[in-house]
Amino acid sequence: MAAGLTEHRASPERLFRGREKVWSDLDGLLTELETRPESLTYEDVQAFSILYQAVCADYSLAQLHFPKLTLTARLGRLCARGKRQLRAPQTSKAAQIWQFFISDFPRLFRRLAGVRRLSLGIFAIATIFGCAMGWSSDGFIEMLVAPDAIDYFQSGNLWTDEVSAGSELSATLYTNNVGVMLKAWGAGLLVGLGTVGILLFNGLHIGVVFGGAYRYQVDEGLVDWIAAHGPLELYVITVAGAAGLWLGRGIWVASTEPRREVFAQHAKESLLLMLGAAPWMVLAGIIEGFISPQDGLSTPIKAFVGAAALALMLGYTQFSARGGYND
């Protein structure tokens, strides 16, 4: 059969007589789909299904017998355009974003509880170790915080005392913090080790600051500053770390599936985890910019705000979209 096909001197005219209308109808439908999809009727969609299959069949014949003709290239382009429309999202982009925050992100957040705990554990251990280091020696403070941090401690002040509340401070903080989140995530490409490094560094940094502040007895001022935004901000940093660890896992985890697919699945889930957590970092930045610097608010009130913000995030992620198969 194959030998007969290759020997058969097929005529393009014979095979495609009368097919021009089918091709131009599909061309017209595709143009409508690409420019004004909302104008299509149910009948148009049915027609598209029939026309697309017919053109693909014509293209298969053309490729087999006349692979180099312009006509074949045209049919190929029609098939490629049709293929692009086949799995185009049916819901609006706004609906997809809503679905993501209402359902997809909370479920993913719960499913990745193990790696979140790992990230939190790494950060916590580094923080405790940093506290011990900051409490024990000025050298660590100079190395990990800033050379002039000790001057502030020794004067009984903090560098946060000079900060005034406002939009500019808030924007500076949340853009910086979301940038840190992105770096923590991207560092996961180093088989997760980059993310571990960032978690360790950030934990040590925070710990050394606390240890040094306690040693110089300015810890009350630091707690006052950090009480409102700290719990939420630090927790979201660990979530970003979890996203980076998950991304790295896609590179090393053993699986029966092809590595490319495993990596792609992990990359998608890690990005979704980070994108879902990013708005909470913005909230933490807004709190840090407007509430934390307020001298008129007492520490217990700021602590209440901090606890409430963290509880809001935990409540949303733990209780939203419950009752699914994976829950």
Place this chain on the structure above:
Amino acid sequence: MSLEQNTFVVRGAQSAPVELTLAGVMSRSAAICIDAACYAVLLFVIGVGGYFLIDSLDTTGIDESTEILIAVLMTSTFLLQWGLLSIMAIAMDGASVGKQVFRLRVVSRDGSEASPFAHILRSFLLPIDLMVGPWIMAFSKDMVRLGDLAAQTVVIYEAPEPTWLLTDLPQGVTADEVALLEAWIEGEAALDEEVSAELAERTCEYFDERHPGYLPEKGQGASYRMSLFADSVRNGL
């Protein structure tokens, strides 16, 4: 998916193999450069516009408004830095300004439209790909960078639609004969006058024998007849 040279094959209806042309490293790099220029221009506009706005607000002494404006500018700059490529790709169905110039498009590996998250993932991994991407592409069969690997996408080249199409064919014409006519229409302008005249003579002789009446104006000069034929096809679409 099978690969031949720089093509990427996906399956259409009834498993029809649809060949897509992969975009090369040079065209993709050039497209990135154009997108970077767009980013720089937008950044400049935001910066200069913001400067004049802040300056005008400062003269009236409205501090809170200045702060809010600075916050808006900082947020806009941040979103521009991390989101410009994603926004362009989502809004332009897998293309960007640079990709449009070179007729490139990002699609899923099965040929369908890439999802918004795929575009976001590709753009977030671009800073890393600027360092390692060319190396990965050089050793990759289907010219993918790290962002493409993660998002399961490929970048294809969309050839422009032909400005003419030879559809009015004589009965019993073979593929080789159609290819001969198409080659003539495509390349007649580049032919030397003597060569063109001789080819026209031979082509007219051949078609008058095999498909009488197909080529126009029998009895006129061969070059004239072939030019007339080519013009009629070009003007047909």
